[in-house]
Amino acid sequence: MNVEPGLFHFLVIGAVLFFIGIYGFLTRRNLITMLMSVELILNSVNINFIAFNKYLWPGTLDGAFFTVFIIAIAAAEAAVAIAIIINLFRSHQSINVEVAEEMKY
Amino acid sequence: MSGSTVVFYLLGLMSIVSAVLSVTSRQIFRSAIYLLFTLIGIAGLYFWMDYQFIAAVQIVVYVGGIAVLIIFSIFLTQQSGEQLPEVPVSRAVAGALAVMAGLALVLVLMDRNGFTGLSDPGPAPSISAIGEKMLDINGYALPFEVVSILLLAAMIGCIVIAMRKKPQV
Amino acid sequence: MNTTNIILIPLLPLLSFILLGLGGKRLFGDKAGWIATVAMLISFILACGVAMNYFGDHSDDAYVSKIVFNFPWLHFGNGLQINMGALIDPITSLMLFVVTFISLMVHIFSLAYMKGEDRFHIYYAFLGLFTFSMLGLVISSNLFQIYIFWELVGVSSFLLIGFYYQKTTALAAAKKAFIVTRFADLGFLIGILVLSAQAHTLDFQQLMINLTSTEYASAAGAFMGISALSWGLALVFMGAAGKSAMFPLHIWLPDAMEGPTPVSALIHAATMVVAGVFLVARLYPLYSIADVGVQSLISSVGAFTAVFAAVIACTQTDIKRVLAYSTVSQIGFMMFSLGIMSEDHLGFTASMFHLFTHAIFKALLFLAAGVIIHYVHSNEMQDMGGLSKKMPVTHLVFLLACLAIAGIPPFAGFFSKEEILLNAWNNNRSIFFMALLTSGLTAFYMFRLYFSIFWNKPHHDHDHGHSKKEGSWFELVPLMILGVGTVLAGFVPFGEYVSADGKPHHVNMDLQFSLAPVGIALLGILLAAWMYFKESTKPEKTAAGFGVFYKAAKHKFYIDEIWLGFTKGVLFNLIGRPAAWFDKNVIDTLVKGTGSATQGAAEGIKGMQSGKVQQYGLYFLFGIIIIVSVFLFTQGGR
Numbered sequence: 001m002n003v004e005p006g007l008f009h010f011l012v013i014g015a016v017l018f019f020i021g022i023y024g025f026l027t028r029r030n031l032i033t034m035l036m037s038v039e040l041i042l043n044s045v046n047i048n049f050i051a052f053n054k055y056l057w058p059g060t061l062d063g064a065f066f067t068v069f070i071i072a073i074a075a076a077e078a079a080v081a082i083a084i085i086i087n088l089f090r091s092h093q094s095i096n097v098e099v100a101e102e103m104k105y
Numbered sequence: 106m107s108g109s110t111v112v113f114y115l116l117g118l119m120s121i122v123s124a125v126l127s128v129t130s131r132q133i134f135r136s137a138i139y140l141l142f143t144l145i146g147i148a149g150l151y152f153w154m155d156y157q158f159i160a161a162v163q164i165v166v167y168v169g170g171i172a173v174l175i176i177f178s179i180f181l182t183q184q185s186g187e188q189l190p191e192v193p194v195s196r197a198v199a200g201a202l203a204v205m206a207g208l209a210l211v212l213v214l215m216d217r218n219g220f221t222g223l224s225d226p227g228p229a230p231s232i233s234a235i236g237e238k239m240l241d242i243n244g245y246a247l248p249f250e251v252v253s254i255l256l257l258a259a260m261i262g263c264i265v266i267a268m269r270k271k272p273q274v
Numbered sequence: 275m276n277t278t279n280i281i282l283i284p285l286l287p288l289l290s291f292i293l294l295g296l297g298g299k300r301l302f303g304d305k306a307g308w309i310a311t312v313a314m315l316i317s318f319i320l321a322c323g324v325a326m327n328y329f330g331d332h333s334d335d336a337y338v339s340k341i342v343f344n345f346p347w348l349h350f351g352n353g354l355q356i357n358m359g360a361l362i363d364p365i366t367s368l369m370l371f372v373v374t375f376i377s378l379m380v381h382i383f384s385l386a387y388m389k390g391e392d393r394f395h396i397y398y399a400f401l402g403l404f405t406f407s408m409l410g411l412v413i414s415s416n417l418f419q420i421y422i423f424w425e426l427v428g429v430s431s432f433l434l435i436g437f438y439y440q441k442t443t444a445l446a447a448a449k450k451a452f453i454v455t456r457f458a459d460l461g462f463l464i465g466i467l468v469l470s471a472q473a474h475t476l477d478f479q480q481l482m483i484n485l486t487s488t489e490y491a492s493a494a495g496a497f498m499g500i501s502a503l504s505w506g507l508a509l510v511f512m513g514a515a516g517k518s519a520m521f522p523l524h525i526w527l528p529d530a531m532e533g534p535t536p537v538s539a540l541i542h543a544a545t546m547v548v549a550g551v552f553l554v555a556r557l558y559p560l561y562s563i564a565d566v567g568v569q570s571l572i573s574s575v576g577a578f579t580a581v582f583a584a585v586i587a588c589t590q591t592d593i594k595r596v597l598a599y600s601t602v603s604q605i606g607f608m609m610f611s612l613g614i615m616s617e618d619h620l621g622f623t624a625s626m627f628h629l630f631t632h633a634i635f636k637a638l639l640f641l642a643a644g645v646i647i648h649y650v651h652s653n654e655m656q657d658m659g660g661l662s663k664k665m666p667v668t669h670l671v672f673l674l675a676c677l678a679i680a681g682i683p684p685f686a687g688f689f690s691k692e693e694i695l696l697n698a699w700n701n702n703r704s705i706f707f708m709a710l711l712t713s714g715l716t717a718f719y720m721f722r723l724y725f726s727i728f729w730n731k732p733h734h735d736h737d738h739g740h741s742k743k744e745g746s747w748f749e750l751v752p753l754m755i756l757g758v759g760t761v762l763a764g765f766v767p768f769g770e771y772v773s774a775d776g777k778p779h780h781v782n783m784d785l786q787f788s789l790a791p792v793g794i795a796l797l798g799i800l801l802a803a804w805m806y807f808k809e810s811t812k813p814e815k816t817a818a819g820f821g822v823f824y825k826a827a828k829h830k831f832y833i834d835e836i837w838l839g840f841t842k843g844v845l846f847n848l849i850g851r852p853a854a855w856f857d858k859n860v861i862d863t864l865v866k867g868t869g870s871a872t873q874g875a876a877e878g879i880k881g882m883q884s885g886k887v888q889q890y891g892l893y894f895l896f897g898i899i900i901i902v903s904v905f906l907f908t909q910g911g912r
Contacts (some may be wrong), residue, residue: 007222024128055222076259
């Protein structure tokens, strides 16, 4: 394996971060930590976009633009999610997802 | 091994290690700080790739915006010094198993496909090129506007959702 | 001829039905009756115009049937298309006039008769629906259309019989009428299918052309040695017999008298019950070439019904039931007249003529009966008597109508009945004698009714002295109009207008021939006068003299019981019970099994739907990994 950093290395970092995010998303029950895991997942995707843009199509800008838009949407998502979290906390005095199960079955 | 290679590995290691700590720490505030480090590490990777603009956006939005927002909400919702409950072993094992299997699958796929890429990718695009493309009718002008509307909608939505409802008279 | 007018004739009553049905009491209140009556009046005027226009257009020496309009309604492709159209020919024009006229009279009459009813507007809405359906039936240009309207009149009849739905007897009568006619309509439907399959068309005119052609006659199919055409026609006749209350499907008509009396006048005397006769007349060209078996089926069923119902009518005590059996008997006259074929097709003209006159005097009888019933608050003959002074107008018109139905010249019934009898004499002597007997019986039971109501014993005023009015003008004026009609209708030179082939048909009245029927009618009247003019024990003695026969007739020859036994014994026990058992034990088990299996399965896997998104995510991730791995390792290591 080549030790010189290249596309493959970035992809590995992206994949590892992605699955760390998945792990956090699956195991955590606290809504804020789940939100953080989601941010990790989004970031891993961004790394992939930038790496592809740099190493496969350096002449174009599409990867960079996707990253910019993903960041923008992630910001919006985080803001909305936190608004929901605060609302949930207000009504349930907790942000554990397991307390919000009135709609179960 | 050149200096830049060392820097790359350091950045990658920092991102991954702090990401792992972020999803496993039982102190939610620490968890957020670890996330901050991960985000900075990723921004560093962008810098390493010469994408200064993206790196700047990463730092401004994620580190300066989202991370602060998360910390802010932690203050709003969490009692200080309170620890998160321990993750049950069964759940941790199931999650880890799934994640390991998924990671293995992805690595196998990547290994099969190779993904060599260009050895000398050339210079990264300039910020002015990004700016021009962003406002080009044939480029990204429409998504740009759409995202701006989305942000506005999200802002209004947040206000509406988080607004304290007046007690019913 | 104005197409719009013809379309408007049925549409105006429909409009009134929709307006009154939707608008209801809130919008119209007591004005509901007036709206319907005005719509009916316009419709009647239009119908008169159409009829006069049609009969006045005398350019050829024969009336031709015209399709006034015809538009494709349902298009199924491959030559199967159902049209909605209007066919105008002599019998249609006649029926348009009769239906709108009687309906108008009933509308006016009901303004007073039904006044103060809780569901006054609904009553008029139903009348509108019925009139619309009946008019649609008579202008139908194809078999399917006539079937639709056929069922619609059935429904409106059902609704009107059950108008007093709080009364269980009315409900039962409505159900009975609906089920019996519906049962008969099964035959009609199969008949339609047979005929249209044979002729490859539903359209009346094309049907006649196709089925009377010589090519068809050679290529016709047969079943059990009887030609398909005859099967189809016999089945259609079954439907006609159901609607027209022919034996043995007559049982619903006497019970239908539970409905309001004007409804009995409109539906169960003048219009709907002659729909069967109309249907046979509509398909007359086919019946005239059909097997002799079919023709004699019609004539013998008609003749037997005529005698049979007349005998029962002599024993009934409820005046509406007497009139109902009288109706059955008279429709039997029309039916057998249609069934007796002859070279000059006199039977057709006679039957239509009798339909026309009968509609007028029978409607009159029913409306008069309605006035009488309101006066004495009873349907039973023994509660009446001596009303001739109290109700002069009703008395007069009732007498006129009785004379007409008994066939005394110069009233309407005489002319039409003479023609029927003449035709029977010329072609079928045995039916002639049955009809002659029926004539005598008719005169007897009608005058039994007449004398029992108006003479017999002095009237006991149940309402403690205060002198009651005979009826309001809204009731008496229609009676008078119909009374005038009863006197004059017979002088219409009917054969000039309506005949089987459209050519004017000159009927020669043979005075000598008339002697026997008029004589026997007078005999009947005298007998009735002897027995019923004064209160006496003669009726009981006579009844005792007939013994068992009287008892059987009084119980309507137990036809109802036979049907009931048949339905209970055969249908319920042999078919219904097993079907119910099958339904309860097999079908229900299956259905419930499906339900409980689903429920059990759902109960079992409910736990998976924990509502925990993360668990779903875990399942999702595992699923993706498994699917991707399967693809990866089965598609070969590319």
